[in-house]
Amino acid sequence: xxxxxxxxxxxxxxxxxxxxxxxxxxxxxxxxxxxxxxxxxxxxxxxxxxxxxxxxxxxxxxxxxxxxxxxxxxxxxxxxxxxxxxxxxxxxxxxxxxxxxxxxxxxxxxxxxxxxxxxxxxxxxxxxxxxxxxxxxxxxxxxxxxxxxxxxxxxxxxxxxxxxxxxxxxxxxxxxxxxxxxxxxxxxxxxxxxxxxxxxxxxxxxxxxxxxxxxxxxxxxxxxxxxxxxxxxxxxxxxxxxxxxxxxxxxxxxxxxxxxxxxxxxxxxxxxxxxxxxxxxxxxxxxxxxxxxxxxxxxxxxxxxxxxxxxxxxxxxxxxxxxxxxxxxxxxxxxxxxxxxxxxxxxxxxxxxxxxxxxxxxxxxx
Amino acid sequence: xxxxxxxxxxxxxxxxxxxxxxxxxxxxxxxxxxxxxxxxxxxxxxxxxxxxxxxxxxxxxxxxxxxxxxxxxxxxxxxxxxxxxxxxxxxxxxxxxxxxxxxxxxxxxxxxxxxxxxxxxxxxxxxxxxxxxxxxxxxxxxxxxxxxxxxxxxxxxxxxxxxxxxxxxxxxxxxxxxxxxxxxxxxxxxxxxxxxxxxxxxxxxxxxxxxxxxxxxxxxxx
Numbered sequence: 001x002x003x004x005x006x007x008x009x010x011x012x013x014x015x016x017x018x019x020x021x022x023x024x025x026x027x028x029x030x031x032x033x034x035x036x037x038x039x040x041x042x043x044x045x046x047x048x049x050x051x052x053x054x055x056x057x058x059x060x061x062x063x064x065x066x067x068x069x070x071x072x073x074x075x076x077x078x079x080x081x082x083x084x085x086x087x088x089x090x091x092x093x094x095x096x097x098x099x100x101x102x103x104x105x106x107x108x109x110x111x112x113x114x115x116x117x118x119x120x121x122x123x124x125x126x127x128x129x130x131x132x133x134x135x136x137x138x139x140x141x142x143x144x145x146x147x148x149x150x151x152x153x154x155x156x157x158x159x160x161x162x163x164x165x166x167x168x169x170x171x172x173x174x175x176x177x178x179x180x181x182x183x184x185x186x187x188x189x190x191x192x193x194x195x196x197x198x199x200x201x202x203x204x205x206x207x208x209x210x211x212x213x214x215x216x217x218x219x220x221x222x223x224x225x226x227x228x229x230x231x232x233x234x235x236x237x238x239x240x241x242x243x244x245x246x247x248x249x250x251x252x253x254x255x256x257x258x259x260x261x262x263x264x265x266x267x268x269x270x271x272x273x274x275x276x277x278x279x280x281x282x283x284x285x286x287x288x289x290x291x292x293x294x295x296x297x298x299x300x301x302x303x304x305x306x307x308x309x310x311x312x313x314x315x316x317x318x319x320x321x322x323x324x325x326x327x328x329x330x331x332x333x334x335x336x337x338x339x340x341x342x343x344x345x346x347x348x349x350x351x352x353x354x355x356x357x358x359x360x361x362x363x364x365x366x
Numbered sequence: 367x368x369x370x371x372x373x374x375x376x377x378x379x380x381x382x383x384x385x386x387x388x389x390x391x392x393x394x395x396x397x398x399x400x401x402x403x404x405x406x407x408x409x410x411x412x413x414x415x416x417x418x419x420x421x422x423x424x425x426x427x428x429x430x431x432x433x434x435x436x437x438x439x440x441x442x443x444x445x446x447x448x449x450x451x452x453x454x455x456x457x458x459x460x461x462x463x464x465x466x467x468x469x470x471x472x473x474x475x476x477x478x479x480x481x482x483x484x485x486x487x488x489x490x491x492x493x494x495x496x497x498x499x500x501x502x503x504x505x506x507x508x509x510x511x512x513x514x515x516x517x518x519x520x521x522x523x524x525x526x527x528x529x530x531x532x533x534x535x536x537x538x539x540x541x542x543x544x545x546x547x548x549x550x551x552x553x554x555x556x557x558x559x560x561x562x563x564x565x566x567x568x569x570x571x572x573x574x575x576x577x578x579x580x581x582x583x584x585x586x587x588x
Contacts, residue, residue: 043485069488076489082482086504095500096490145491 001040005047009035010205017149017181017198019054024184024192024213027202027228033185034079035205037151040183041076042069053181054148075142079154081134083126089113089137090122096144112140117170132163139174150182156191171195189230193217201228218275218351223358226273232324233274234360239264247354252318256294259349269357276311278351279325282344284335294347298323300339305329314343367560370537371545378453378541379521382460383514386468389461390513394472395502399481413470415463420526427459427531456532456539463527467516475509476502508579515576519569 001015013036017023025033038044040051042058045066051059053074058067083092093109100108113122116136126134135155142150155171156164172195175182186192192199193213200210201220208228209221220226226234240255241248242262249256249272256272264270282295301322302313310332313322325345327337337343397409415423431449432438441449449455479502487497503510525543532539534548542561549558 038485041485041489043488069485070491070493074489076486078482078486080480080482082480082486084483084487084501095487095492098491098496141486141490 001036001049001051003036003039003046003049003051005049011035011039011046011049012206013202014207015183015200015210017183019181020179021198022175022182022184022196024186024196024199025202026186026189026192026199028187030204031202032205033187033202034153036202037076037153037183037185040072040149041074041151042067042072056148073145073148074151075145075147075149076151077135077138077142077153077155080158081126081138083134083137083141085126088123088125089118089129089133089140092126092137093141093144096141099145109140109144112144113137115143116140116174130163131159132167135159135167136170139171143178148180150178150180152182152184154185154187156186156188168194189217201225203228219353220273220355222355223271223273223360226271226355231273232276233279235272235319235321236357236360237270237272237354239266239268239270239354242266246349249354252316254294254296256347256352257349258352258354260354264354271355271357271360273353273355274347274351276324276326278348279323280346280348281325281327281331281335281337282346292346293349294352295344296323296347297342297344300337300341300343303332303337303339310337312337312343314345367557367564368540368542368545368549371540371542372561372564374453374537374539375522375541375543378456378460379518381457382464382521383517385457385461386464386517387510387514390465390468390472391503391510394469395476397469397473398476413466416466420463420524421530423463424459424527424530427462427527431455431458431531450531451533451535451539453532453538456528456541459527459531460521460524463524464517464520467520468513471509471513471516472506473509475506475512478509479505511576511579515572519572522565522569 001013003011003013005011009032011032013032015023015025015036025036027033035044039046039049039059045059046061048061049059050057050061053072057063057065058072059065084095087095090106090109090113093112094105097105097108110122113119116139118133118136118140121129121133126137129137135158138155156167159167168191184192184196196213198210199213199216201208201216203224209216209225211219216225216229217231220229220231223234235251237249237251237256239247240250242265245259245261247258247260247262247264249258249270251272258272296316298314298316300312301315304311308329309326310329311324311326312332313324316323323345393412397405428450429435430437433442433448438449441447441454445454449458483501483505484497487501492500523543525547528539528541529544534540534544540548542565546558546561546565549555549561
């Protein structure tokens with residue numbers, strides 16, 4: 001799929017999703033995720049572009065091909081499910097079974113509802129179902145046409161956390177049984193990382209980077225992607241040495257060693273990113289293993305206990321922003337770490353990731 | 367009781383509803399879902415019968431239907447009768463002065479259907495006619511029914527426009543509202559009271575039935 005237009009919603013997007021793959025489209029609100037999904041379903045036409053599925057061209061602006069949604073084999077689960085409020089769960093599913101003989105529709109709808117664990121609730125109308133049950137009806141309806149692609153538009157946004165966890169497990173089981181491409185739109189990075197095989201980061205209608213969740217989280221293509229995947233540690237530096245297998249960068253008066261094939265010339269201005277898990281806290285009572293690896297001293301400025309982890313913002317003299325790391329809460333307690341305490345950390349050379357320079361004040365996502 | 371006038375009123379109301387139902391559905395859907403330049407002017411024009419004095423509207427319709435107007439001349443050439451002071455002219459006037467009563471409730475009902483519900487119907491493979499009958503019409507039914515009832519009872523009770531365009535020709539243009547007026551003019555208050563009571567009860571029952579049947583459904587999407 002390739003789409004481009006300037007107005008009304010700017011788009012410059014490319015997406016490829018293989019059969020059996022779950023591909024997450026991730027980006028902040030207003031980045032064009034839903035618009036792309038609607039383009040694939042045939043509910044919106046971009047000015048330029050081409051959409052093909054399993055060899056069939058659904059949209060080609062240059063060739064003036066625009067197959068209507070009715071003729072596209074796409075199952076779409078809407079953000080708020082868009083169930084037909086006056087029809088029962090079974091009738092909602094039957095509404096998408098127009099391609100079957102009338103006598104076969106009821107049995108097929110009941111089987112689809114059973115597949116999403118809604119046996120016994122066939123006669124209920126959407127208003128009589130919980131949010132999670134409504135979502136399941138929407139999934140059953142989307143699968144009813146035996147689609148060639150399944151499109152999920154923020155399908156977990158309207159349910160509570162407990163239900164969401166349950167639905168995650170159900171979707172994971174469902175996708176194993178389906179050999180079709182699934183495109184999942186979400187603004188939740190954790191959700192995307194958990195459910196998808198590959199992710200595409202979208203910003204202002206433009207696809208910035210595609211890769212596995214781990215690649216995107218640890219090896220963003222540039223500082224903007226790093227910000228969008230919520231990489232907290234992104235700083236500016238300058239390349240000072242380049243040797244096989246390692247690059248030396250000067251950051252804030254400290255020489256940092258970055259592992260990997262050098263990609264930037266000596267003297268180049270770069271940015272580097274570092275996941276919070278790539279910052280190793282040294283113990284106070286005895287030297288830590290690897291304490292000679294890019295050691296940095298600083299003062300704890302912020303401590304945030306989130307679940308079982310303590311997220312700490314460390315102020316390094318001269319650095320324009322805090323350096324973030326996380327440790328288990330019990331480790332923080334054992335080391336008596338609190339705001340104002342001085343600590344030493346190592347920035348792991350394997351985790352440091354160099355990127356082309358970009359003004360970090362630009363394009364800061366909301 | 368002038369049963370001829372009463373029958374003519376029922377006939378006029380039924381025909382007005384029959385004409386305005388398809389016309390109103392088409393216009394209401396257009397206004398609800400298809401924004402276009404100048405929509406506000408179209409909506410304002412359609413709402414005019416609500417605020418214009420019936421005599422003003424009746425006067426313009428009289429001029430527009432008259433023998434000197436293009437419409438009046440074409441009608442006369444085709445049928446051999448004048449459009450004014452005829453049942454056909456009365457029906458056309460009735461359709462025009464009922465436009466807001468038919469279109470506005472339908473438009474609001476269509477506007478209340480979430481866009482995604484219609485999109486979902488298309489994604490389910492339903493052809494447009496089936497989306498209309500199975501989804502849109504059913505969900506908009508309370509508004510459509512209200513529009514039909516309002517149009518019907520408003521036609522029964524309309525006086526000013528009917529008098530201006532149709533006059534008071536027994537069996538042709540004298541509706542029950544005109545008949546009541548004629549009775550009062552003739553100092554037959556008892557006759558007028560009977561017909562007024564019939565009109566009152568009929569209108570009340572129709573509106574109450576519509577309210578009962580067309581109570582908004584619990585439309586809950588998401």
